[in-house]
Each structure stands twice: as C-alpha cells, then as structure tokens.
Amino acid sequence: MSASSNASAARAWVEIDLPAIDRNVGRIKQALPPHVRYVAVVKANAYGHGMPEVATRLLQAGVDCFAVANVAEAANLREVGHDADILLLSPTLPSELPRALALGLDITLNSLAEAQALAAAVAKSGLKAKVHVKVDTGMGRAGVWHEQAAELFAFVQAAGFEWRGVFTHFSDADSDAAYTTNQRAIFLKLLERIPAAVRSGLMIHADNSAGLESFSASAPFNAVRVGLMQYGLPPSSGSFLASLRPEPVLSFHARVVLVKDLPAGTAVSYNRTKTLSRPTRVAIVAVGYGDGVPTAASNRGSFLVRGQRCPILGRVTMDQTIVDVTEVPSVVVGDIATILGAQGADRITVAEFCAWSDCIPWEALCTLTQRVQRVYRTDRT
Ligand SMILES: Cc1ncc(COP(=O)(O)O)c(C=O)c1O
Incomplete structure (x- = not known):
C-alpha cells in the first residue's frame, strides 16, 4: 500500500494491515499438519503492532490460543474480552501467582521452587492451576535445566495441577540446524520420562517461527508458537519459510x-x-x-x-x-x-x-x- 493513500493526520504513525495477518496465518496453518495447534505470540504489544486489535484479528484468522510474556500482558488480553487460553512464557513471580490463577492462565513452570510456590497459592486460593513445564535444552534462559526436569515432572503430577503442556525453546533455529537438532533430540528423549498416559494428553511444543523450518510431523509435537512469521517476516531467507511469502503487516x-x-x-x-x-x-x-x-x-x-x-x-x-x-x-x-x-x-x-x-x-x-x-x-x- 502506498503511504500517500493514508489519510492520517498524525506526525508519525504505523499502519497495520490486518488483512495481511489473515493471509499470513492462513499460509502458516496450511503448511502445518491439521492437528497442530497454533499458539499466537502477542507479547510486547503484539510485537509493537498493538495487542488488542491484532489479537482479535488473529483469533478471527483461526489461531487456537495466545502466548504472552507475563501476567500484566495476559490481563490486558482478558480485558479485551478474550477467553481463549493464554500461556505465560516467562517465569511468574510468587506475588503474581494469585492473579494468574484468578485469570485462569496457563502458567509456565521453570523450576521446582516455582512449582512449590504455585502449590502454596493454589492451597490458599482454592483455584485450579493449569500448567506447562518449560525445559531448558540449551538456551540458558527460562526453563528447568533438562537434567533436572524429571523431578519437576514428578512434582507436577503429585501436586494435582492440571498438566497441560511441556515445551522447550530453540536458541539458534534461524542459523544453526545442528544445534537445533540437538536441542530437539534432548527434549524428545526427556519426553520418555513422562508416563505415556499423561504424555498423550499434553500439548508438546518447541518451534517458533524459525523452528517451523524443520517441523517434523512424525515427532510428537502438536503445537507451535508463532510470532515473527505472522507479522510477515521470515526469520531466514531462501528457506521454506520465505517460500511461504509472508506479507509485511x-x-x-x-x-x-x-x-x-x-x-x-x-x-x-x-x-x-x-x-x-x-x-x-x-x-x-x-x-x-x-x-x-x-x-x-x-x-x-x-x-x-x-x-x-x-x-x-x-x-x-x-x-x-x-x-x-x-x-x-x-x-x-x-x-x-x-x-x-x-x-x-x-x-x-x-x-x-x-x-x-x-x-x-x-x-x-x-x-x-x-x-x-x-x-x-x-x-x-
Ligand atoms: C518462548 C518463545 N516462544 C516463541 C516465540 C516466538 O518466536 P518468533 O517470533 O521467532 O516466532 C518467542 C519469541 O520471543 C519466545 O520467547
């Protein structure tokens, strides 16, 4: 679209092409097996695009649920009136847990201490906790270090939380396929530590936009977390992702x-x-x-x-x-x-x-x- 067709009287503005979001989501969904759930990443004000408008459009375009960084962002989404599932991607402070429970958020657990704090908040509030466990397979950021993950898996089952998902995050999916393959392998091996009956009910996810490059339908993954691509930017050029021709938004x-x-x-x-x-x-x-x-x-x-x-x-x-x-x-x-x-x-x-x-x-x-x-x-x- 040419800028001159914009009638804005503002001094500086960004123009968000919402129909382009529809087309990008459509292309990404088409490229994925039908059983794979689409978690739309809308943290940081939907990557600067404006969370309320973009989240509403993403839902209309067919995404399954949202991911945000923290409870405050999730509360903003709830205020817009969305009752879709919202996954918290970052660790949650003990002081934030009561609000996270009250908002019915999917809380990501990154350590045993965090899980214990959640158990205490559940006992106090009487509310049910919905959790995903995040595993650090080589990112060195959030998530329980993979060698300690089995202990957290056991705690989650014993605590009676509603265990909804398990995931990891790739650090180099846009530039180092071998490192990503290794992270994926560590994660897949770890999944074997979860009883099959429990595992079959979990959302299992690892791929962000760049990871979609090597998404494997034969592995147990049944969800992806997409940010950049839905906003029209392929993380790597000359790839399968670029061939989807996402449109700038x-x-x-x-x-x-x-x-x-x-x-x-x-x-x-x-x-x-x-x-x-x-x-x-x-x-x-x-x-x-x-x-x-x-x-x-x-x-x-x-x-x-x-x-x-x-x-x-x-x-x-x-x-x-x-x-x-x-x-x-x-x-x-x-x-x-x-x-x-x-x-x-x-x-x-x-x-x-x-x-x-x-x-x-x-x-x-x-x-x-x-x-x-x-x-x-x-x-x-
Ligand atoms: C844990 C996690 N998952 C998924 C994403 C989405 O990544 P992308 O924007 O590359 O698709 C991010 C983005 O920062 C993230 O931190």
Missing part, C-alpha cells in the same frame, strides 16, 4: 515538518557528525529515537520521500531526523516520509532497516514507541 511513516536549503560546509545535527559537501536541500522529518528510529541509523539509513531514497544526514535526534532531499526538490511540508514499507516502486524492508540500525527484526518492531500512532487497515482485499 506494518509500515512506518512520518511527516516532513520543515524544508530548507543549507550551504556547503554546514554541520548537521548533534555533535556535527556530518558536514555538507555541497549546497543541500534538507527535510526535517517528525520522527526520531523517541519514536523508534535508532541513532545507529544516523548517516547510514534513508527514508522514502516522494518515492525516492533520501539519506539520513547527521545524528537521529529524539523527535526529528534530517534527510537530504536535494534530488527531490519538490518536497514540501506535510509530505510523507516512509521509514519502513513501500512508497511508489520502492520499499524499505525490515531487514534493510535492521542492517542500518544494528538491530534484529523483533527489536525493530518492539521498539516502536507509544508516541507513534497505530492506524489499522481493516478492509479485506
């Missing part, structure tokens, strides 16, 4: 608020990291690191204005970024600068933005700040 735009001509030799922006080598027409764009354009893009990135690439001059500042529009002399105040997405025949991709900004795609999306207005496109095209 988000584009990022801001207004030109000033245009002026500066003489050669002028130093531009804080700390004078750029000195103009020629007389230059500059446009000041109402977007900066306070919106989600990192200072790493200073003197490296470009914005699209009137369909042409306009290089960033000097340091990106909190509220404004200066671009060179000498080659686009017709630029006027109010024009749209596109930071991410298409204008005319050109497009700035998230991958390109990340290269300028020294960041990863998840980070580029999640660091779009609250100040940036979210504009939702809802038409079905």
